[in-house]
Structure formats: structure tokens, C-alpha cells
Amino acid sequence: MKLLVVNPNTTSSMTRKIKEAARAAAHPETMIIAATSQNGPASIQGYLDVSTCVPGLLEVVNAHPDADAIVVACFDDTGVDAVRCVTSAPVIGVGEAAYHAASMISPKFSVITTLSRSLAGLEANLLRYGLDRRCVRVRASDVPVLKLEENDPATIDKIRVEIRAAIEEDRAEAIVLGCAGMTDLMSHLSEEFNLPVVDGVACAVTFAEALVKAKLTTSKLCSYS
Amino acid sequence: MKLLVVNPNTTSSMTRKIKEAARAAAHPETMIIAATSQNGPASIQGYLDVSTCVPGLLEVVNAHPDADAIVVACFDDTGVDAVRCVTSAPVIGVGEAAYHAASMISPKFSVITTLSRSLAGLEANLLRYGLDRRCVRVRASDVPVLKLEENDPATIDKIRVEIRAAIEEDRAEAIVLGCAGMTDLMSHLSEEFNLPVVDGVACAVTFAEALVKAKLTTSKLCSYS
Amino acid sequence: MKLLVVNPNTTSSMTRKIKEAARAAAHPETMIIAATSQNGPASIQGYLDVSTCVPGLLEVVNAHPDADAIVVACFDDTGVDAVRCVTSAPVIGVGEAAYHAASMISPKFSVITTLSRSLAGLEANLLRYGLDRRCVRVRASDVPVLKLEENDPATIDKIRVEIRAAIEEDRAEAIVLGCAGMTDLMSHLSEEFNLPVVDGVACAVTFAEALVKAKLTTSKLCSYS
Amino acid sequence: MKLLVVNPNTTSSMTRKIKEAARAAAHPETMIIAATSQNGPASIQGYLDVSTCVPGLLEVVNAHPDADAIVVACFDDTGVDAVRCVTSAPVIGVGEAAYHAASMISPKFSVITTLSRSLAGLEANLLRYGLDRRCVRVRASDVPVLKLEENDPATIDKIRVEIRAAIEEDRAEAIVLGCAGMTDLMSHLSEEFNLPVVDGVACAVTFAEALVKAKLTTSKLCSYS
Amino acid sequence: MKLLVVNPNTTSSMTRKIKEAARAAAHPETMIIAATSQNGPASIQGYLDVSTCVPGLLEVVNAHPDADAIVVACFDDTGVDAVRCVTSAPVIGVGEAAYHAASMISPKFSVITTLSRSLAGLEANLLRYGLDRRCVRVRASDVPVLKLEENDPATIDKIRVEIRAAIEEDRAEAIVLGCAGMTDLMSHLSEEFNLPVVDGVACAVTFAEALVKAKLTTSKLCSYS
Amino acid sequence: MKLLVVNPNTTSSMTRKIKEAARAAAHPETMIIAATSQNGPASIQGYLDVSTCVPGLLEVVNAHPDADAIVVACFDDTGVDAVRCVTSAPVIGVGEAAYHAASMISPKFSVITTLSRSLAGLEANLLRYGLDRRCVRVRASDVPVLKLEENDPATIDKIRVEIRAAIEEDRAEAIVLGCAGMTDLMSHLSEEFNLPVVDGVACAVTFAEALVKAKLTTSKLCSYS
Structure with missing residues (x-):
């Protein structure tokens, strides 16, 4: 195909x-x-x-x-x-794919995206799909999309902070990476935090x-x- | 695997x-x-x-x-x-799989299941998944599960009646077959009614x-x- | 201004x-x-x-x-x-304006739009605004937008049929005209059916x-x- | 008129x-x-x-x-x-007017009202209007209605605290003043916090x-x- | 007590x-x-x-x-x-009592009340209680409250029509009598229709x-x- | 009986x-x-x-x-x-009974249960009953069910911490004890916190x-x- x-x-x-x-x-x-x-x-x-x-x-x-x-x-x-x-x-x-996948491996998930400017649109999508009922919260990391292309460790640290907060504050049981540009982060964050980290591209x-x-x-x- | x-x-x-x-x-x-x-x-x-x-x-x-x-x-x-x-x-x-799939190929779908006794449980699942927002209606065909094993044409006709009603009354744009025992009906009903008929097993x-x-x-x- | x-x-x-x-x-x-x-x-x-x-x-x-x-x-x-x-x-x-207005003059309203192809998008808007809770149903008249420019009486009759259905079947207490091209129909339909007919442009x-x-x-x- | x-x-x-x-x-x-x-x-x-x-x-x-x-x-x-x-x-x-207006200038708003005793009633109204979907939170300032008539600066400070919390914690993008007696505060709070502050009377x-x-x-x- | x-x-x-x-x-x-x-x-x-x-x-x-x-x-x-x-x-x-009771003996119920003028208020109550999720529909019998005091058999017939419709169209599995003045009808309608008929006063x-x-x-x- | x-x-x-x-x-x-x-x-x-x-x-x-x-x-x-x-x-x-009761004596309640492993199931029940609209939050005390049988004062203290948080953070106006094994705690916690503490068994x-x-x-x- x-x-x-x-x-x-x-x-x-x-x-x-x-x-x-x-x-x-x-x-x-x-x-x-x-x-x-x-x-x-x-x-x-x-x-x-x-x-x-x-x-x-x-x-x-x-x-x-x-x-x-x-x-x-x-x-x-x-x-x-x-x-x-x-x-x-x-x-x-890739957004809807990630939400549907997260729904099949966890009861509740949180999304970690780039800028807060994108939150309202993502929340509107979740509402339309019905999957707002499974998503506890969409979080902004304040990392611009193109900054992800630079492989700066400080960038990943900002995402780490939000994953930790999602687990502790949101009681999320899976994390959805809310940007196609984060696709390479999935595997090692999943191991590090011991929960599924879902990449929409995959x-x-x-x-x-x-x-x-x-x-x-x-x-x-x-x-x- | x-x-x-x-x-x-x-x-x-x-x-x-x-x-x-x-x-x-x-x-x-x-x-x-x-x-x-x-x-x-x-x-x-x-x-x-x-x-x-x-x-x-x-x-x-x-x-x-x-x-x-x-x-x-x-x-x-x-x-x-x-x-x-x-x-x-x-x-x-197979239920959740069918609902998630139907959500990705149509804005609204209806489910056609066996006995009306099962409706409340299926509706509760849809609610829990959030996909009640995409499912217009769960319909009973009044065909018992084991009757499906007999390949009686009258059985398929009862399902046809509900598909037609789902299209006309519910404005469904895809049909989910609501029983694992209906898995062999998907392809020809899809052609006949010219819309996706979703089988949960597949x-x-x-x-x-x-x-x-x-x-x-x-x-x-x-x-x- | x-x-x-x-x-x-x-x-x-x-x-x-x-x-x-x-x-x-x-x-x-x-x-x-x-x-x-x-x-x-x-x-x-x-x-x-x-x-x-x-x-x-x-x-x-x-x-x-x-x-x-x-x-x-x-x-x-x-x-x-x-x-x-x-x-x-x-x-x-003009859509959101009409929905907000209808909410302030009636407990429940129905929308009558042009083609059924537009229904899913309008329903998604209502959901996002929260006003799906006040809108009973979005109805298609099957009148294409540009047909409205021709002032054909048959066109208005199709809209009349839907208004009647909205009152009888949906128990709507106001009607929202779901197309900017219907803006000239508001006043006489309102009188004819004795309920508010809301035009989004106004x-x-x-x-x-x-x-x-x-x-x-x-x-x-x-x-x- | x-x-x-x-x-x-x-x-x-x-x-x-x-x-x-x-x-x-x-x-x-x-x-x-x-x-x-x-x-x-x-x-x-x-x-x-x-x-x-x-x-x-x-x-x-x-x-x-x-x-x-x-x-x-x-x-x-x-x-x-x-x-x-x-x-x-x-x-x-004035409540519904403020909610409808806030919905047309921001994706999400918070309400700041007087006593916590009023919260449940306001939340029930928002639910009925459907606009709970746009309102992140209704906050009490613990300022009694009649205290607003005294023009005590401490009163306004309590409202300021809640506006700041609404922006930071609720991610509200507009503020609705939840009491007709707050009608004179709109313009200068709007400038001070650089977001729309909505007064229901206006x-x-x-x-x-x-x-x-x-x-x-x-x-x-x-x-x- | x-x-x-x-x-x-x-x-x-x-x-x-x-x-x-x-x-x-x-x-x-x-x-x-x-x-x-x-x-x-x-x-x-x-x-x-x-x-x-x-x-x-x-x-x-x-x-x-x-x-x-x-x-x-x-x-x-x-x-x-x-x-x-x-x-x-x-x-x-008596309304909330009936809704809560009906929720504990059936998955879905319908309400049959007096005039259609009362529907919007009852629906708003159900929404506030959350029990709109269990109530399929609130139906008006078009019997005025005081007419119930006359024990006219035609009155009961109008209620019967709605019960039948609630069972067939709404798939209701219990009926709530939506007026305190209907309190004497519960037992014989329950037997007649072979499903629970719930009286709010009791x-x-x-x-x-x-x-x-x-x-x-x-x-x-x-x-x- | x-x-x-x-x-x-x-x-x-x-x-x-x-x-x-x-x-x-x-x-x-x-x-x-x-x-x-x-x-x-x-x-x-x-x-x-x-x-x-x-x-x-x-x-x-x-x-x-x-x-x-x-x-x-x-x-x-x-x-x-x-x-x-x-x-x-x-x-x-006993869960549904407690939720229905709490709904009739308070506008909003929180639930305090045992392990966080149980939260998703309780939340799904509340959703199905519709009473998620009245329940602000289900809280885990991290007390295992059988630990409740030991009458250890430290156990009750953990529940106290959650009640306090439910009042302050959730603005709950009643507390539901989320385990049949907590049934003996109702009366004295209710007095201590001056709000209804609801036991499902009763x-x-x-x-x-x-x-x-x-x-x-x-x-x-x-x-x-």
C-alpha cells in the first residue's frame, strides 16, 4: 500500500x-x-x-x-x-490517532503540546471527537514547534516538567505528545516515566x-x- | 507477533x-x-x-x-x-475498536446489534469511551446471537431494515455491526448500502x-x- | 462606527x-x-x-x-x-450570533439550513459554543445556497415544511435560518408561523x-x- | 425605544x-x-x-x-x-448577557462574583444556557454585594486577586464581573489586566x-x- | 418523626x-x-x-x-x-425523588406530565440533577393539573397514550408520573403496562x-x- | 420485610x-x-x-x-x-445510594475512597448514573480496604486530610465515604467537619x-x- x-x-x-x-x-x-x-x-x-x-x-x-x-x-x-x-x-x-490510541491503553490521558496559543483548538478537537471525556488536560510546554528541531536538552526538560505534573496533578495514566515534531521523544520518555507516551505519527x-x-x-x- | x-x-x-x-x-x-x-x-x-x-x-x-x-x-x-x-x-x-474506527471515517455512525436487552450496556460503554458523541443511535435487530450462526436470509433482512432506518432516520454515515457474530456480513452490506459497514473483529x-x-x-x- | x-x-x-x-x-x-x-x-x-x-x-x-x-x-x-x-x-x-439571540428569546430552537452536507459542521459549531444544549435539531431543506438567489416559491415551501416539522417534532420555540442567503425571509415567516424566526445577519x-x-x-x- | x-x-x-x-x-x-x-x-x-x-x-x-x-x-x-x-x-x-458576550470575544472566561453562597446558582444557570462549556470557573471574591457600594479599595483588591488567579490558574482569556454592583469596575480592570473585563449591565x-x-x-x- | x-x-x-x-x-x-x-x-x-x-x-x-x-x-x-x-x-x-427512584429500578425512564408549558422547566431540573442522562424524554399529556381532580376517564386515556409512546418510541423501561396530582394512578397503570410507574409523592x-x-x-x- | x-x-x-x-x-x-x-x-x-x-x-x-x-x-x-x-x-x-442521597442534601459532593486504583471505576459509575454532574471529585485516601478493619487512628487521619481538601479545594458541601468498610466513621466525622458525611450502607x-x-x-x- x-x-x-x-x-x-x-x-x-x-x-x-x-x-x-x-x-x-x-x-x-x-x-x-x-x-x-x-x-x-x-x-x-x-x-x-x-x-x-x-x-x-x-x-x-x-x-x-x-x-x-x-x-x-x-x-x-x-x-x-x-x-x-x-x-x-x-x-x-496525528492528533485524533493519538487520542484514540491513548483511550485504548489507559483510562485517562493528558496531552503535552507546544504553545498555549494552540490549547483552545486542541480542546475543541477533543470535544468534537468525544475524547475530552478521556483527556484530563491539555498542557502547554511553552516550547515553540521549530525549537523542537534544535535538539536542545532544555527543551526536553520543559516537556519533562509537564509530564510529571500530568501524572501527579491530572492523575493521567498515559501521555500524548501534542506535536508531530515531538515524534522522536516517545520511546525514551516512556521508559523514563514508566507509562505509555503516545506519539501521533506512529x-x-x-x-x-x-x-x-x-x-x-x-x-x-x-x-x- | x-x-x-x-x-x-x-x-x-x-x-x-x-x-x-x-x-x-x-x-x-x-x-x-x-x-x-x-x-x-x-x-x-x-x-x-x-x-x-x-x-x-x-x-x-x-x-x-x-x-x-x-x-x-x-x-x-x-x-x-x-x-x-x-x-x-x-x-x-471489538466494540471499542469498531467505534474508534467508525469515528475516523464518518462524522456520525449508528450501531446495529442483536437483542434490545443489550442496548443499555452498549450505550453505557459508548458513554464511557466518549464516543456516544459520535454514535447517533444503537439499534436492536431482534436477532438473537446464535441465530446468526444459521445463515438464515430472513436474519440478514432484519439487519437490512435497521441499516436503512439508520441512514434515513439517524442520518448515520457509517454502520457498526454490533455483534462479533456478524463479522461475515461486512463486505456485501457495505457495497449494497454504499457506506462503510464496520466489523469490530477486523x-x-x-x-x-x-x-x-x-x-x-x-x-x-x-x-x- | x-x-x-x-x-x-x-x-x-x-x-x-x-x-x-x-x-x-x-x-x-x-x-x-x-x-x-x-x-x-x-x-x-x-x-x-x-x-x-x-x-x-x-x-x-x-x-x-x-x-x-x-x-x-x-x-x-x-x-x-x-x-x-x-x-x-x-x-x-452570523451563525453564532443567531444561536446566541435564539437562546435569549426561547428555551429551545431548531436550525434550518441548506444542504445536508453542511449539517455536521454546524453541529460541531453548536457543540463548541455550548449551544447544542439549546438547539434541538439542525435540519437540511435540501435547497442549495445559490438556489436561494432565484426567489423561486418552491424553495420557500421547502423551508416551510421544515419549520412545521421543527415546531411539531422538535418542539422548537424559535427557528434559526441557517444560511446568510435566507436573510430576507425572516419577517414574513415569523408572522406566518407565529414564532420568532431568527436571521443571523441582523x-x-x-x-x-x-x-x-x-x-x-x-x-x-x-x-x- | x-x-x-x-x-x-x-x-x-x-x-x-x-x-x-x-x-x-x-x-x-x-x-x-x-x-x-x-x-x-x-x-x-x-x-x-x-x-x-x-x-x-x-x-x-x-x-x-x-x-x-x-x-x-x-x-x-x-x-x-x-x-x-x-x-x-x-x-x-445581566448574567446571561455577560456570558454570551464573553463567548464572542474569548474562547474561555471565568466569572468573579461576590459570596460563595451564590456559586451553585450561577453554575446552574451556566449549565442551563450551555455556556458552562465556555466558562472555566465561577470564583467568589467574598465581597458582599452591599460592600461594593462603599468604594473601599480593599474590596477591589480582593477582586484583583481573583482576576489574577483566573488568568494564571484557569487560563481564562476574559473575565466576567459577576454582580450588577460591579458595573463601574469594568474599564479600569480591563486596562490593568490587559484582557476583556465584561460587565453584564452594559x-x-x-x-x-x-x-x-x-x-x-x-x-x-x-x-x- | x-x-x-x-x-x-x-x-x-x-x-x-x-x-x-x-x-x-x-x-x-x-x-x-x-x-x-x-x-x-x-x-x-x-x-x-x-x-x-x-x-x-x-x-x-x-x-x-x-x-x-x-x-x-x-x-x-x-x-x-x-x-x-x-x-x-x-x-x-417530588420530582427529584421520582427521578432518583426511577434511576434505581430502570436504566432509562420517561416522564409524563401535564401541559407542554411545563416541559422546559422539568428538563432544566433534570439537567441540573444530572438525571437527564437517565431520562429519555419528558412528555406532555395536555391534561391541565386541575383537570386531574375530576376523575374523567378521558384524562387517564391521554396518559395511557403517552405511556405507550414512551415504551415504544423512547424505549423507556419505567414511567415517572410528572404531577403530584397523578399520585393515585400509579398502581393500576403499573399493572396495566407491566412496568414500574413511579409516583413522586410516595x-x-x-x-x-x-x-x-x-x-x-x-x-x-x-x-x- | x-x-x-x-x-x-x-x-x-x-x-x-x-x-x-x-x-x-x-x-x-x-x-x-x-x-x-x-x-x-x-x-x-x-x-x-x-x-x-x-x-x-x-x-x-x-x-x-x-x-x-x-x-x-x-x-x-x-x-x-x-x-x-x-x-x-x-x-x-451502596455507591449509587450514597450519591443519590448526597444529591438531595447538597449541591456538590466529593467522594473519599480507598486506593487510587479504584478511582476510574467509580468515576465511570458516576458518569453512567449522571451524578458526575453533582460530584466534584473522587479522592483516594491510599488506605487499603482491609486496613480499615484494624481501627488504626492513622487511617482515620488520612481520611481527615482528604475531607479537608474536599472542602477547601473542591468546594464540596457533603462528603461521601467511598467504601462499605468506612460505615462506622460517618457520625463523628460529620460532627467534626460540620457537614453531612454520607455512608452508603445506611x-x-x-x-x-x-x-x-x-x-x-x-x-x-x-x-x-
């Missing part, structure tokens, strides 16, 4: 990191096509970026009509519903494969027609 | 059907171990069956400590939380593979410790 | 109708600037149109930096949160004036910064 | 303050009739006052049958539904004007007949 | 019927004091009656300071919170005895202080 | 304590039959115990077919729905008597048939 993984921002170093994570999680026979948007913001932080990146995202999707499934690799799940209108292949956002990729294997496609009956 | 698929009722013809569906959905390299409970009701319909089948289910699970993931093949997701307490492998119920199997590939395990921090 | 009323689709006959309704509702001293998007779909029906019209909407807004308040004249409230990020003036969508215009008079501006503390 | 603003407690110094705020927010051509209840508690704090002030409120309303709109100037929105039964003019409580007055301009009246179909 | 049962309307024939029902349900050693309000509407139907009957209700309660528990015998639970402010004895409304009386035996009193910590 | 009170764990010292509490709350003429499960865990803490104790509980119930009402004396309300399938007598869990016993006096039985129409 061909799996299109679109980074809807224009930062290609981030696409590379996302592609590596996708490759590591996917079955060997899955072909991963990782594409960067050519038209939009350099990172997606807050309502304005979320809105303005959609045309660029749609261009990438329309350029790959033969994809068997599509992953939108932005934790805000921006444009996911619009993409579902232009394809019958399954379309999954979840979206493996869920996309799952939907294809289960022969499910996007409903074209009404809303996505 | 070894995937344990447990039928928590004692009807082995149903286990065979479930195994076939699991095999069809799984990757070729996944080893499917389909096991029938040795101790419990012949079918699971209503609160009493849901409660009394759990010890038999746990016996099967405890007999397979090397499973990499476990699917509980009863649409009521009976005992799923209890099973999570005895393993760190991912554990998925979803649970492929999601279990997905969680294993994404390196996620059941949280042992608190509730499932 | 200068009130910018943006039609985020590119159909200027619709902008004219919206302008008339705005002018009729506004105080004489309010200057109404009605502007049509230059870049986007001809009508906004469903997720794809909702997403792709935002850049054109933002261009119009950015071209009028001196507006004291902004009305987004699309019932989907598309781009409202994005517009709030580029101005500190109050920004109101509400958004007068609420925008209200917020300006009450000296309230968009919060720039975090999400809209 | 004639706008009746009723203070449902018997403290006329409070009515004077409310009238000033109403006058400042209203259009010059709006005639403000500010009336004090002649029969009821001196201030409205908690369930007992909320219940016992209604007959006095209704007397005032019935004495002004020619009002084009009515504002109930008590933050508990006491008697608003009862008043809607005796008039077809729009009737707005909102209710301008929204009442808005509904009249939009030609909306209270639904007399059923609940308010 | 002394149990004060207050009819907050002024119709004494209704008080007699309520007293009989209370006497039949109570333990022999419980002294039932049934009192009629001296000041208020003849029946309580809709928001206006609900508000205006409270002062008369409080007068009755204040005249019986030695009551060990108080039942407010109006299905709207009018004034219950206010009464809790003037006593530390347990105070129960429930409120026996729950009041229960709270007294369990040594529970109204919390005076804050809201009811 | 004969009231069967079943302790679904196998610790008979706990049954003795429960029987004493039941006896103290019941009417003298009620015959209390307190029975200990012969087959299951020694205490019920977390999902695994909740599931595995049900068969033993059902054995006890089936051995007492003449009970007029049944109390399941485990705060998790384990097996309550299953027991309702084997009897038409009213069946009440509530379940007196509510069971109430339902019998009100002639209500478990609905056998569908889910419990």
Missing part, C-alpha cells in the same frame, strides 16, 4: 523527522510518501496557521490521487475533514494501515461527499 | 467465524490464536451474560501469557478492563497490530496495575 | 442581499462596508468550501484595518477564529454594534494573540 | 449605579427607565434571595407594559423566565437594543405563553 | 389526595402534616406559577419549624433550594424517612447556609 | 460491621440478612476484583429468593445490574426500605428481563 504522510507546514527538516517515525512504525511493505506543503506557514501554532495551511495541504493531497491512505501530520488535525472530501481513502490526523501510520487492512474507506454518503 | 483472540462465550462455531475474519484482516506474519472460553454462557446478551463470562475469559488469557496483544471478541467489550489488569500487552474489545485485530507496531502497551501506572 | 460585513463566498448578488439586511438592522449612524471575497468558492456548502474560503476572507479583512467590528456573513462561521487573530475589533459569525450586525457600545474587544491574551 | 432596567433588590444606590452604566452603554435615543423593586431583599445573595425577589420584580415589570425591552439587573438572572411569561418584549438577564442593555433592532421578540409559542 | 408535606398551590382537594398517598407510603409511626399554601396560584403550570408560589411555600415551612423532614409536593420541585436555606431538616421535591415521603433514619441533614456549609 | 445485604468480598469481619450499620439505620421491623460471598476476592479494589466477585455475589442472591430487597454492599456497585436480572425485588448498590438500606414501601420493583421490561 501507498501511504501519503503530509506535513502541512513548510519546514522540511520536520518532514524528515516525521518520515523516519512513519518508516519505523509502518510495515516493511508499506510505501511511505512523505510530502511537505509548498504553500503555508513554517509551523502551525494557533488558529491563524491552522486555517491558512489548508490550501497547501489540499494541493499535496490532490497531487497524489493514488494514495491508499493519508496521514495529516499536524497535531491540530487541520484540514482533515476537507481532505476527506477529496478522496475516499481513509484520512487520519499511531496515525499504523491506524491508516489498519483501516486499509480492515477494508474501510471514508464515508461518501453525505458530509464528505 | 502472537495475537490472542478470545471468544468469551462457549460457542465454538462462532469462534471459527471470528478466526476467519481475524485471519483475513491480519498481516500474514501475525499468528492468530483464536480461543473459546470453556466456562460461561453460550452467547452474551444482556447484563447477566456480560458479568458471568468474565472468569472464563480471564482463564483463557492467563493460559496465553506470551500473547503480544489480546482481542476480546465480544461486542459488549466485557472484561476488557479486567484483562488489562493481568497483562501489559495491549487489550482491545478493526480490533488490525488496531491490535497497530498498537504493537507503535510500541504501545497497557498503562500499568494505576488503574490497570 | 465602521462595520465590515464580509461575504466569504464570491457571489456578489448574495453580498447585496446581506448588505440590505445589515443596513436595515443597523443604527443609521453605523457605516456598513459590505465586501465580497475575491478568492474562494461561489457558495459555502460543506467542509471543503469552509476550509478553502478562509484565505480570501482574511484578505478582505486585512484590507480594512480600520473596521470597528467585523461580521463574517457565512452561517458556518468559517474563519471567525482566524479573523480574531488579525484584529482586536470584535468579530462575529443578529450579527446588531450584536457587533452592541459589543462596540459595551467597549468590548477580542481578547488578545492567548488564543487570538 | 423604551428600555426598562429593573434592579430586583431594594437598594436604590445600586439602581443609580446600574442606571449610569446603562446610560453610558445605550444609544442616545434609547430611553432608559431604571426601577428599583419595592418588595424584596436588600441584596440578592443565594437561593433564598433569588426566590423571594421575584414577586417584587414582576410588580415593576407589570407597571411598565410599554417597555420595548427589559433588563433584569441581577447577575443571578432571577425571574427572567417568569418575566418572559408576562411580556412579548425581549427580556435579558452587555444586557446593548443586547436588548440589538434584539429590538433585529425585530426579535420573546417566543410565545409554549413555555413563555 | 414529623413529616411536613407542603402543597405549594392553593387547591386543597389536591392536598387531600397528596396526603392520602403520603399516608399510604409512610411508616405508621410517621406523623404526616399535609399543608396547603395560602398564597399563590391554584395550580403550578409553567415558569410564572413556579416563581410566584415560592413565598407562600416558605410561609408554610416557616410555620412548622419542628418538622423532621419536608416534602415539596409539586413536580417542578419549585422552591426546594430556597426551603433548604431555612431549615437543616432534609427537604425533597418516593419523596419514603426517601424523606430514609434520610432521617440515615441521620442525614441538609448541608449548611455554604449554598444553603 | 426481608432485606438481603450482601458483602461481595469474602471478609466476614467486614460483613459484621456492615450488618451493624444496616441494623442501626433500618426500621425495627425490617429483617436484615447479612451474607458474605463464599467465592471471590478478600477485598474489592480495582477492575479485576470488581469483575471476579460477581459469580459469588450471584450465588448468595440466588440462595435468598424471598428477599424483598437487596443491597450490594460494595461501593463499586459491582454486579448490581446483573443481580437486577435475577430478581424483581429492588436492588441497590443510605442503601433505608432507600431499599423506601422503594419497597413505595411499591416499586425492578423493571423487567427489557434490560433486566
